[in-house]
Amino acid sequence: MTGIHSTALVDPAAQLGSSVSVGPYTVIGPHVRIGAGTTIGAHCVIEGHTTIGRDNRIFQFNSLGAIPQDKKYAGEPCELVIGDRNTVREFCTFNIGSPGDSGVTRVGNDNWIMAYVHLAHDCDVGSHTIFANNSQLAGHVSVGDWVILGGFTVVHQFVRLGAHSMTAMCTLLFADLPPFVMSQGQPAAARSMNFEGLRRRGFSADRIAAVKGMHKALYREDLTLEQARARIATLTVQHPEAETDVQMMLGFLEATSPQRGIVR
Structure with a gap:
């Protein structure tokens, strides 16, 4: 009733x-x-x-x-x-x-x-x-x-926010936030990946290692976005369990417009 x-x-x-x-x-x-x-x-x-x-x-x-x-x-x-x-x-x-x-x-x-x-x-x-x-x-x-x-x-x-991403208090997003990325600031800057959240959701060590590889390619190696995408695409060779995660990241980056870009 x-x-x-x-x-x-x-x-x-x-x-x-x-x-x-x-x-x-x-x-x-x-x-x-x-x-x-x-x-x-x-x-x-x-x-x-x-x-x-x-x-x-x-x-x-x-x-x-x-x-x-x-x-x-x-x-x-x-x-x-x-x-x-x-x-x-x-x-x-x-x-x-x-x-x-x-x-x-x-x-x-x-x-x-x-x-x-x-x-x-x-x-x-x-x-x-x-x-x-x-x-x-x-x-x-x-x-x-x-x-x-x-x-x-x-x-x-x-703006698009990818799966498993996270923002800190008072974050201002003008650009796309890729999957797994933790951001903070005005405008937002990438700080790390959401590793603790992934562990709580049952991600295996192999999948988390692949996410660390994505973070390195996007934010630690001074690569262009196109170079970072190519580097990320190779991660499934070493981390086969992360095939779905890698494809999700690649799909997200491919759909990002050059005018907007991603949080970096």
């Missing part, structure tokens, strides 16, 4: 799954779909074409599915899609997409999103991420799986 507080305003056209809980004074619009087991706190506004999956916990005072902060937006039916088992703390703002891109702002599964986080239009967030308080993403940002953003991290539009 759904549990909707008597003061909540839920449009009759909204689709709420079984065991959804809606707190006091929350407003839910007609194009919203919420999966079973999700709880919505008090004083939230969920609007637009928003789909929320199963077993999410959305705390009080959140705004999800509002129109993008884009002057070109003219009412097109763009979307916000949130997966399963996410935690969204207080005062977060997730906007729908825009017609100038995919039209969808997307959040994956099992993310831990702390207070005052902003996801602008057309952001694509993977799974198992952690966004600390006041992390701010401009439009069209792509965030890979297992990324950790330190508090007050700010990400410029169209």
Whole structure:
């Protein structure tokens, strides 16, 4: 059974799954779909074409599915899609997409999103991420799986963050952050690789050795990006277990635009 507080305003056209809980004074619009087991706190506004999956916990005072902060937006039916088992703390703002891109702002599964986080239009967030308080993403940002953003991290539009990367508190990203890289500063600079995080996720010694080789090629040998890519491609000979990791890094670097570059 759904549990909707008597003061909540839920449009009759909204689709709420079984065991959804809606707190006091929350407003839910007609194009919203919420999966079973999700709880919505008090004083939230969920609007637009928003789909929320199963077993999410959305705390009080959140705004999800509002129109993008884009002057070109003219009412097109763009979307916000949130997966399963996410935690969204207080005062977060997730906007729908825009017609100038995919039209969808997307959040994956099992993310831990702390207070005052902003996801602008057309952001694509993977799974198992952690966004600390006041992390701010401009439009069209792509965030890979297992990324950790330190508090007050700010990400410029169209920037990509590779899987397992990490930022320190108050980091400002203007360039793409490759997989595994830990960064800090304004603007961000690479500091190391996220070795401890990889160990906690079960990476073998061979895979971590390959990540160390990537770090050396990108940041320790004074190579051009093209030279570093060639060096990284050879790592699977010595570290066959890291084939997937190497290919992920090479794919990320290949997709980096020369104008934006990577954090170095």
